[in-house]
Amino acid sequence: MRELVIISGKGGTGKTIITGAFASLAKNKVLADCDVDAADLHLILKPKIKEEQEFLSGTEAVINKDLCNECGLCRRLCRFDAISEDFLVNPIACEGCNFCAFACPQKAIAMQKNPKGKYFVSDTKFGHFAHAKLGIAQDNSGKLVSLVKKQANEIGQKLKSDWIIIDGSPGIGCPVIASMSGVNCALIVTEPTMSGLHDADRIIKTARHFNAPIKLIINKYDLNPVMSKKIEAYCKNNDISVLGKLAFDKTVVEAMVEGKTIIEYAPNSETSNKLREIWNKIDNEVI
Amino acid sequence: MIISIASGKGGTGKTTIAINLALAIGKVHLLDCDVEEPNSHIFIKPQINSKAPVYISVPEIDKSKCDFCGKCSEVCAYKAIAALKTDVLIFKELCHGCGACEYFCPQKAIKEVNRNIGFIETGEKGNLLFTGGKLNIGEAMASPIIKEVKNRVKPEMINIIDAPPGTSCSMIESVSNSDFCVLVTEPTPFGLNDMILSVEVLRKLNVPFGVLINRSDLGDDKTVEYCENENIPIIMKIPFAKNIAKAYSQGKPIIEALPEYRKKFIALYENIKERIK
Numbered sequence: 001m002r003e004l005v006i007i008s009g010k011g012g013t014g015k016t017i018i019t020g021a022f023a024s025l026a027k028n029k030v031l032a033d034c035d036v037d038a039a040d041l042h043l044i045l046k047p048k049i050k051e052e053q054e055f056l057s058g059t060e061a062v063i064n065k066d067l068c069n070e071c072g073l074c075r076r077l078c079r080f081d082a083i084s085e086d087f088l089v090n091p092i093a094c095e096g097c098n099f100c101a102f103a104c105p106q107k108a109i110a111m112q113k114n115p116k117g118k119y120f121v122s123d124t125k126f127g128h129f130a131h132a133k134l135g136i137a138q139d140n141s142g143k144l145v146s147l148v149k150k151q152a153n154e155i156g157q158k159l160k161s162d163w164i165i166i167d168g169s170p171g172i173g174c175p176v177i178a179s180m181s182g183v184n185c186a187l188i189v190t191e192p193t194m195s196g197l198h199d200a201d202r203i204i205k206t207a208r209h210f211n212a213p214i215k216l217i218i219n220k221y222d223l224n225p226v227m228s229k230k231i232e233a234y235c236k237n238n239d240i241s242v243l244g245k246l247a248f249d250k251t252v253v254e255a256m257v258e259g260k261t262i263i264e265y266a267p268n269s270e271t272s273n274k275l276r277e278i279w280n281k282i283d284n285e286v287i
Numbered sequence: 288m289i290i291s292i293a294s295g296k297g298g299t300g301k302t303t304i305a306i307n308l309a310l311a312i313g314k315v316h317l318l319d320c321d322v323e324e325p326n327s328h329i330f331i332k333p334q335i336n337s338k339a340p341v342y343i344s345v346p347e348i349d350k351s352k353c354d355f356c357g358k359c360s361e362v363c364a365y366k367a368i369a370a371l372k373t374d375v376l377i378f379k380e381l382c383h384g385c386g387a388c389e390y391f392c393p394q395k396a397i398k399e400v401n402r403n404i405g406f407i408e409t410g411e412k413g414n415l416l417f418t419g420g421k422l423n424i425g426e427a428m429a430s431p432i433i434k435e436v437k438n439r440v441k442p443e444m445i446n447i448i449d450a451p452p453g454t455s456c457s458m459i460e461s462v463s464n465s466d467f468c469v470l471v472t473e474p475t476p477f478g479l480n481d482m483i484l485s486v487e488v489l490r491k492l493n494v495p496f497g498v499l500i501n502r503s504d505l506g507d508d509k510t511v512e513y514c515e516n517e518n519i520p521i522i523m524k525i526p527f528a529k530n531i532a533k534a535y536s537q538g539k540p541i542i543e544a545l546p547e548y549r550k551k552f553i554a555l556y557e558n559i560k561e562r563i564k
Contacts, residue, residue, distance in 0.1 A: 011297010037455035097385035139456035170297040171323035194538035224536035
């Protein structure tokens with residue numbers, strides 16, 4: 001079983017569209033959406049939820065007003081400015097470190113475990129799908145990413161799948177690092193803009209830092225062919241294989257509006273043909 | 288005044304809006320809170336005057352004082368300390384710097400040391416003041432850097448914050464306490480889905496907001512319908528144009544490539560100012 005994560009550094013370069021296309025093209029795979037705080041893959045996979053579990057992670061301090069004598073120690077100790085002057089805890093600022101609860105002389109602070117989201121295992125017409133929904137204004141998305149990956153892995157092991165295909169999130173921090181762990185390939189989707197190249201450079205360095213093997217796609221390459229050439233030169237200098245270049249294509253947006261993968265919506269389009277080529281390369285080259 | 292520019296989905300045009308709004312107003316403080324993938328500086332090209340490291344505190348154990356009682360490991364909520372019979376291991380990447388271990392160590396064997404996780408740059412370009420943060424490669428926690436960037440908000444100035452994508456910790460840290468948030472979206476199913484999540488976050492944070500629809504002629508009408516049903520003001524629409532995309536790709540502001548947009552961004556600012564009143 002091989003694991004592929006699609007990431008980009010910069011947002012909006014086409015990760016989910018490309019993951020959707022691979023969902024159509026790959027055989028015997030498990031899909032996962034690890035962009036848990038702005039998840040979109042379900043909009044084209046249309047999952048039927050089979051299992052649903054609460055994501056319980058970390059804790060939040062709650063002050064019992066009957067026991068509290070307002071000595072102020074908790075406010076002085078808290079490094080996250082989570083306790084107000086009238087001794088109310090701001091659950092968004094609270095990092096769940098327990099420091100205040102341990103230190104409170106009145107034992108007036110309890111740590112409460114709150115559900116911070118949900119994670120699911122679903123059926124789709126393309127195969128099994130592990131995904132999640134982070135609660136509104138919740139943190140801890142790295143841990144939820146790891147849970148989603150674990151679910152996908154368990155299904156993959158059980159069914160002896162060939163591939164786990166993971167839609168990642170933008171950025172280079174916690175959720176991205178979690179989604180990259182142990183993958184056989186990190187596929188980086190970039191675009192021919194100065195921001196695209198700048199951000200690709202940072203995500204490539206991040207992937208290398210965590211020893212993830214890298215391949216790259218340039219999306220919407222024709223929006224600035226000069227910049228596309230620069231990205232190709234950058235890849236050559238850094239020993240990164242460019243699997244293909246996709247042209248800007250309004251059909252991609254039409255497919256999304258219809259809730260379909262580009263392969264389903266326009267199977268014979270140039271974009272679909274290119275994506276087929278790219279997928280075959282991944283299937284043949286990634287070990 | 289603090290105006291933040293956010294969006295759930297990435298690549299909808301946050302940085303484009305932030306930098307063009309800033310340049311159109313002129314005398315502003317632009318703060319780049321997308322510390323994982325900061326891009327504002329590419330368009331502004333500020334002259335950087337100072338660069339300061341950002342640290343978080345992590346414990347260091349004086350093994351000559353430690354009696355391996357295990358208290359530090361017991362109080363650490365992040366499993367960043369493992370106490371063994373004759374040794375104590377610290378996993379610095381897991382430490383959130385809460386300070387509990389140092390406080391509770393009965394032997395006073397722990398002292399906190401600084402660990403560098405990124406840096407803050409400040410600079411200027413004409414009237415414009417620039418502050419940007421950058422997370423070091425391989426570091427997971429962006430929030431402490433975003434906090435540092437926001438500590439440099441100048442209350443007497445117009446502060447424009449370029450927020451990171453998503454709807455979790457980094458985005459919340461960036462937009463909280465804003466006087467107004469411009470929610471940038473594109474009228475596609477992905478754009479709408481992530482915008483709705485952002486709307487819920489902003490409502491929870493009590494931050495007033497309006498929606499800016501970028502590439503407004505691509506996709507469908509559902510974003511406009513949603514905003515009408517939810518009584519959310521649409522404060523600007525920017526149609527897709529290849530020359531806007533091209534200017535962006537070259538690191539050029541729209542108002543330089545298409546000067547007629549200067550007026551539109553000033554109107555956007557006037558609109559926001561009215562709404563803050």
